[in-house]
Amino acid sequence: MCGALCDGGKTIVLVADRMVGIGFIQAEPEIKKVLRLHRDWWVMVAGDDISPVFDILAKSKKHLPSDDAPVSVECVIKALDQEWKRRRTLHALLAGDGP
Numbered sequence: 001m002c003g004a005l006c007d008g009g010k011t012i013v014l015v016a017d018r019m020v021g022i023g024f025i026q027a028e029p030e031i032k033k034v035l036r037l038h039r040d041w042w043v044m045v046a047g048d049d050i051s052p053v054f055d056i057l058a059k060s061k062k063h064l065p066s067d068d069a070p071v072s073v074e075c076v077i078k079a080l081d082q083e084w085k086r087r088r089t090l091h092a093l094l095a096g097d098g099p
Helices: 051-061 073-095
Strands: 002-006 011-015 020-022 025-027 034-038 041-044
Touching: 034 051, 034 073, 051 073
Parallel strands: none
Antiparallel strands: 002 011, 020 025, 034 041
């Protein structure tokens, strides 16, 4: 995955493959690693297990205004952070690691 600034810094071009690897086994399933969060915001994902990302992004979208309204970077960070923390807390509680 990579990104590049273009058009005098007004545009970002994002590129990602679809390769998923586990150990020495690799495949290219119909999965996207560049996901739309909002009209003006995209998220790039990578890692060993990206399955929680889809839930986190879906719930983060609910904290953002409609696609017609502009959204600040602070608002995007807050929405993603809030849902990531919610997901981690839920995971910890289910695993018996919570308070």
